[in-house]
Amino acid sequence: MTSLPSVGEVLxxxxxxxxPMRVRFRGITTREALLLRGPAGWGEFAPFPEYADDEAAHWLxxxxxxxWLGPPPAVRTRVPINATVPAVDAARVPDVLARYPGARTAKVKVAEGGQTLDxxxxxxxAVRALVPNVRVDANGGWSVDEAxxxxxxxxxxxxxxxxxxxxxxVPELVEVRRRMPDVRVAADESIRRAEDPLKVVRAGGADxxxxxxxxxxxxxxxxSLADELSSHGVPVVVSSALDTAVGIAAGVAAAAALPELQFACGLGTGGLFEADVARAREPVDGELAVEAVAPDVERVTALAASAERSRWWIERARRCHGLLEQRGVRFFV
Known part of the structure; x- marks a missing residue:
C-alpha cells in the first residue's frame, strides 16, 4: 500500500x-489541464470547470x-481506437477522418445544440461512406421520443x-432499449458521473x-469496474475525457490491461487539438501503441496557461487533495 503523497509533493x-482546439467540442475551444510529476512519471488533472470539487477529486x-504508481500490467501492446467526428458539416467529414489513418470505427457527435436531425x-x-463501423454520441441530448x-x-x-x-x-435509457431493440445503447455519463456506476446496468439501461x-x-x-460489468455481460469501451497526451497514455494503458477488448476505444481525441504537450501519437492501422508519455518542455512552455488560470487550477487541486485526505484514499500496487 502506498500512502497518499502530501499536497506539497503533488504540486x-x-x-x-x-x-487550443481545431473545432468546438463539448462546447469549448480550449482545453485546460494541470500536469503533475511523481516518481513513476506524469499524471493529468483536468476535470471540466463546471464539475464540483467532490467529483473533481476523482480526477486528482x-x-x-x-x-506515483504507473500503469497496471499490460496484456497487449497495441489498442484499437475509433475516429472522433465532432458536430461538423458533412462536407468536413473527410478532412476529420484523415487524421485517423486506418481507423475502422468512427464515433460521430449528434444532438448538438443549434443543429437539426437532418x-x-x-x-x-458521410462517415459511413468512408468507415465501416459507426457509433453515435448524443451526450444525453434527446428525449425518449426524439431518440x-x-x-x-x-x-x-x-x-x-x-x-x-x-x-x-437511466429510466429513459431503459425505455430507448425497449423501443429500439436492434440498436445497442451505451452508457457514458450514467456510469462515470453516477454514485452507483452499476445502477444503469442493473436497471437494464445499457448494452x-x-x-x-x-x-x-x-x-x-x-x-475493477470493468470486471464487475463483465459479470453482468456488459463489455466496456475505454474512452477519453478530452485528455492531453498524458491522459491519453493512461487510457491506453488501462485498455491494454483489460482481459478482453471487444470494441475500438475512444482514445483518438488528440486529433482534436491544434497542439498538445507531447508529440502527436499517430495511429498505425487504426491502433495506438502502448507507451509512456512525458510532456515536452518546449511544448509545455508554449502552451502555458495564464497566471490567473494557473492559480485557479492549483487552488482547485489543493481543495481536491483535502477531500482525498478526508476520504482516507490509499493506493494499492
Whole structure:
C-alpha cells in the first residue's frame, strides 16, 4: 500500500496548460489541464470547470495514481481506437477522418445544440461512406421520443455499432432499449458521473459501458469496474475525457490491461487539438501503441496557461487533495 503523497509533493512540479482546439467540442475551444510529476512519471488533472470539487477529486486521485504508481500490467501492446467526428458539416467529414489513418470505427457527435436531425443524418451518412463501423454520441441530448425518431433515421441506410447516452436519465435509457431493440445503447455519463456506476446496468439501461480513467479515479478502479460489468455481460469501451497526451497514455494503458477488448476505444481525441504537450501519437492501422508519455518542455512552455488560470487550477487541486485526505484514499500496487 502506498500512502497518499502530501499536497506539497503533488504540486511541486505542477504545470497548467491550455490547449487550443481545431473545432468546438463539448462546447469549448480550449482545453485546460494541470500536469503533475511523481516518481513513476506524469499524471493529468483536468476535470471540466463546471464539475464540483467532490467529483473533481476523482480526477486528482487518477492523476496521482498515474504519477506515483504507473500503469497496471499490460496484456497487449497495441489498442484499437475509433475516429472522433465532432458536430461538423458533412462536407468536413473527410478532412476529420484523415487524421485517423486506418481507423475502422468512427464515433460521430449528434444532438448538438443549434443543429437539426437532418444535419446528424448527413454527417453520419458521410462517415459511413468512408468507415465501416459507426457509433453515435448524443451526450444525453434527446428525449425518449426524439431518440427513437433519430435512431430510426440514423439507421435507415445502415446499422450503428451503438448509440452512446441517447438520453440523460437511466429510466429513459431503459425505455430507448425497449423501443429500439436492434440498436445497442451505451452508457457514458450514467456510469462515470453516477454514485452507483452499476445502477444503469442493473436497471437494464445499457448494452455497453463507456468508461474513462480520470472520472473513475484511476486505471485500477476502471479495471475493477470493468470486471464487475463483465459479470453482468456488459463489455466496456475505454474512452477519453478530452485528455492531453498524458491522459491519453493512461487510457491506453488501462485498455491494454483489460482481459478482453471487444470494441475500438475512444482514445483518438488528440486529433482534436491544434497542439498538445507531447508529440502527436499517430495511429498505425487504426491502433495506438502502448507507451509512456512525458510532456515536452518546449511544448509545455508554449502552451502555458495564464497566471490567473494557473492559480485557479492549483487552488482547485489543493481543495481536491483535502477531500482525498478526508476520504482516507490509499493506493494499492
Amino acid at each position: 511541486a512540479d505542477a504545470v497548467v496548460v491550455s490547449l 486521485q487518477s492523476a496521482i495514481e498515474d504519477a 444535419d446528424d443524418v448527413a454527417r453520419v451518412r 427513437e425518431a433519430a435512431l430510426r433515421a440514423l439507421t435507415a441506410d445502415g446499422p450503428l455499432e451503438y448509440a452512446e447516452q441517447p438520453c440523460a436519465s 455497453v459501458a463507456v468508461v474513462k480513467v480520470a472520472p473513475l479515479g484511476g486505471m485500477r478502479r476502471l479495471l
